[in-house]
Amino acid sequence: MISATIGFIGGGNMAASIIGGLLASGVPGNHIRVGEPNAKSRDKLQALGDIQVGADNDAVISQSDIVVLAVKPQVMRSVLESLATPLRERRPLLISIAAGVTTGAMNDWLGDNLAIVRCMPNTPALLQSGATGLFANAAVSDTQRQQAGAILEAVGLAVWVEKEVQLDAVTAVSGSGPAYFFLMMEAMQASGEKLGLDADTARQLTLQTALGAARMALEGDVDVAELRRRVTSPNGTTERAIGLFEQGGLRQLVEQALTGARDRADELAKELEGE
Numbered sequence: 001m002i003s004a005t006i007g008f009i010g011g012g013n014m015a016a017s018i019i020g021g022l023l024a025s026g027v028p029g030n031h032i033r034v035g036e037p038n039a040k041s042r043d044k045l046q047a048l049g050d051i052q053v054g055a056d057n058d059a060v061i062s063q064s065d066i067v068v069l070a071v072k073p074q075v076m077r078s079v080l081e082s083l084a085t086p087l088r089e090r091r092p093l094l095i096s097i098a099a100g101v102t103t104g105a106m107n108d109w110l111g112d113n114l115a116i117v118r119c120m121p122n123t124p125a126l127l128q129s130g131a132t133g134l135f136a137n138a139a140v141s142d143t144q145r146q147q148a149g150a151i152l153e154a155v156g157l158a159v160w161v162e163k164e165v166q167l168d169a170v171t172a173v174s175g176s177g178p179a180y181f182f183l184m185m186e187a188m189q190a191s192g193e194k195l196g197l198d199a200d201t202a203r204q205l206t207l208q209t210a211l212g213a214a215r216m217a218l219e220g221d222v223d224v225a226e227l228r229r230r231v232t233s234p235n236g237t238t239e240r241a242i243g244l245f246e247q248g249g250l251r252q253l254v255e256q257a258l259t260g261a262r263d264r265a266d267e268l269a270k271e272l273e274g275e
């Protein structure tokens with residue numbers, strides 16, 4: 001059970017997904033506060049439930065045991081520098097969800113050595129089906145580690161990594177990952193339509209197939225390669241399709257794409273630290 005008060009600095013897409021998941025998991029709305037400058041985003045957040053939403057970050061910090069930093073990487077420095085004094089005084093556990101912003105850079109900008117759990121969640125957190133990688137810096141106590149783990153477990157799978165650099169690989173696999181599956185679904189829907197299905201039928205068949213495949217992979221006792229083989233009848237239709245995917249270099253393309261995402265996280269860190 002999460003009894004701490006949780007304040008979010010930044011209430012955009014990813015914060016809304018986590019907040020929606022926390023509320024669905026039973027965290028009371030009056031334990032959640034958000035500081036968000038954009039009035040439209042505040043309205044969207046307020047629609048999630050009976051949480052305290054405002055534009056005043058200082059008020060959020062003064063009322064929170066845990067502060068989730070959910071702003072874009074590019075504004076993290078200015079946000080932390082502007083909030084350094086109240087954060088240094090109150091010393092809440094900080095949880096950052098920003099891609100490519102290291103705990104070292106955050107503490108440099110704060111001018112202190114605060115407890116920071118850096119994590120990489122993903123948007124399915126909204127449906128409590130998220131996947132998050134977490135890393136704790138040396139200032140994080142066992143209790144704080146448990147608190148951070150409990151928050152992210154409330155919205156899905158939470159996995160700790162030993163080295164901070166591994167979070168860039170987590171970003172490439174699961175942080176950005178939902179977008180890869182959405183792209184595949186977009187492409188399958190479009191192909192279904194080209195092959196003569198109406199848009200709604202193509203959509204329904206694609207989405208249900210994605211759900212069914214993910215459930216079999218998660219709930220079954222065989223690996224995904226074996227599940228793929230079981231669909232692939234010798235000399236059948238799947239064999240033709242899979243052969244064309246392999247011939248087109250799908251595996252190499254996936255590796256290149258994930259390496260690109262990992263490298264972009266590393267670049268972001270260097271760009272932000274060089275500022």
Ligand SMILES: NC(=O)C1=CN([C@@H]2O[C@H](COP(=O)(O)OP(=O)(O)OC[C@H]3O[C@@H](n4cnc5c(N)ncnc54)[C@H](OP(=O)(O)O)[C@@H]3O)[C@@H](O)[C@H]2O)C=CC1
Pocket residue numbers: 009010011012013014015035036037038041057070071072073075079097098099120121122123175176
């Ligand atoms: N989207 C995703 O799937 C994932 C995102 N992340 C990480 O989450 C973080 C947020 O991403 P995302 O939610 O997509 O981005 P959004 O732009 O949707 O959310 C960021 C929010 O922060 C607000 N903001 C800007 N400045 C401040 C400030 N000074 N104080 C408080 N709030 C402020 C922005 O308002 P305004 O719009 O007015 O600028 C915006 O609403 C990023 O660091 C990203 O790397 C991590 C995992 C997955």
Ligand SMILES: O=C(O)[C@@H]1CCC=N1
Pocket residue numbers: 099171175176
């Ligand atoms: O695209 C991004 O940079 C963020 C981080 C992972 C998902 N969205």
